[in-house]
Amino acid sequence: MKDDVKFLASDSLKGRETGTAGEIAAAEYIASRFEQIGLSKKGQQNSYFQTFSFKPKSDPHQQITFTNDQGDQMITGTNVIGFLNNEAKHTVVIGAHYDHLGMGGEGSLHREGEAIHNGADDNASGVAIMLALADTLQQAKNLQNNYLFIAFSGEEMGLLGSNYFTKNATLPLDGINYMINMDMVGRLNEERALAVHGVGTSPVFSQSLFSSNEDFKLVEHESGVGPSDHTSFYLNDIPVLHFFTGQHADYHRPGDDAEKLNYTGMKDIKDFIYTLMLDLDDNGELAFRKTKDESEEVPRFKVALGVVPDYLFDRKGMRIDGVSENKPAQKAELKKGDVVIQLGAQKVTDMMSYMKALSAFEEKDTTTVTVKRKDTILKRKITF
Structure with missing residues (x-):
């Protein structure tokens, strides 16, 4: 091979x-x-x-x-x-x-x-x-x-x-x-x-x-x-x-x-x-x-957090597999391995709930993202 x-x-x-x-x-x-x-x-x-x-x-x-x-x-x-x-x-x-x-x-x-x-x-x-x-x-x-x-x-x-x-x-x-x-x-x-x-x-x-x-x-x-x-x-x-x-x-x-x-x-x-x-x-x-x-269930959204989701993650939340340059996630100091558990008022339990949460925002909106980093819960302010 x-x-x-x-x-x-x-x-x-x-x-x-x-x-x-x-x-x-x-x-x-x-x-x-x-x-x-x-x-x-x-x-x-x-x-x-x-x-x-x-x-x-x-x-x-x-x-x-x-x-x-x-x-x-x-x-x-x-x-x-x-x-x-x-x-x-x-x-x-x-x-x-x-x-x-x-x-x-x-x-x-x-x-x-x-x-x-x-x-x-x-x-x-x-x-x-x-x-x-x-x-x-x-x-x-x-x-x-x-x-x-x-x-x-x-x-x-x-x-x-x-x-x-x-x-x-x-x-x-x-x-x-x-x-x-x-x-x-x-x-x-x-x-x-x-x-x-x-x-x-x-x-x-x-x-x-x-x-x-x-x-x-x-x-x-x-x-x-x-x-x-x-x-x-x-x-x-x-x-x-x-x-x-x-x-x-x-x-x-x-x-x-x-x-x-x-x-x-x-x-x-x-x-x-x-x-x-x-x-x-x-x-x-x-x-x-x-x-x-x-794919028909995926909500439409106008903004992006600027991360690559970990599609192999099978626990609660959306784990970040990569962070893009000069995007909201990087500016908020999110890292590979962080697990997004809340975006704004919406709890994030999986990829679908993450995308639904993202679909509620437009450009220039400001909100809070909550992530779990190992055993620590962090809150970061982000602007799309």
Whole structure:
């Protein structure tokens, strides 16, 4: 896995932006790894590749549409698809996106000009675990599912590769049993907190996760909708699980490099997912269940505290995972690790109550934020 990440997150690929020479080199590398592992080709025209073309958005709210036209303004993305055929009735999809932000631009949180965004965690880590799972599953015996491995292109531009695949699947969609997605799985922390999204999309998932887990602190989320490629499959009534080790200060910045990943943690995640898949293997066709779209409940707000929330925190409050420069939180001397327990008159018990509290304020409003710092309760005045 370390070798795979080192190649994919090397400066020579210049951040693997969709349609660039760096992304094509990454696609060829993944295809060569599929061949080395012994997966058969399941792309277009007896190849590992599935290409799609689109015109980039001029308006951020515009919907991207796929086209067969090949003009100067078109971008071509490339999904890489390998197949492990066990002659089974159903197929499990194991996916991870391999594109990233190139030299920055839209989506980057880097403000100091162009720089290579190597995306080691986002998402060379997911691709590396996918390849390790492919190797392990290839050597397993008597499995009752087939396995389709997909390295998605265009995720950072709006889940384009997974969206295209579900509209142009290279095997029947109704034969897909469930989908596992890994996006940012390279920074397992000391608490061994691992977020799993989509747990509510099949009745069997929760029990299988529990029985397969030995030492992870699992943070489970019901919804099958989220900002990664599993969403494209959920919207086609396919059960999904998405694994995630949390955001960090290098997210969508040039500092997301290979030497910062927790490779022992990645191996442990790979082993856990493999154990989970073995547990699910004799369940036949999994029942699909629709879940509440948590994103629809998010209140709109006009101001920001200027923090990165810790999405793996599962106790009362909203724990701060990072503080942005020159924002209200920094000016109020809030720190990474502080737990926000009240904002103005609103008590904060979780992310949703934090966002509801934030939605009550406008620019230039002044209020008090209450945080717990270790065993101390602190109150700070902030102005938005």
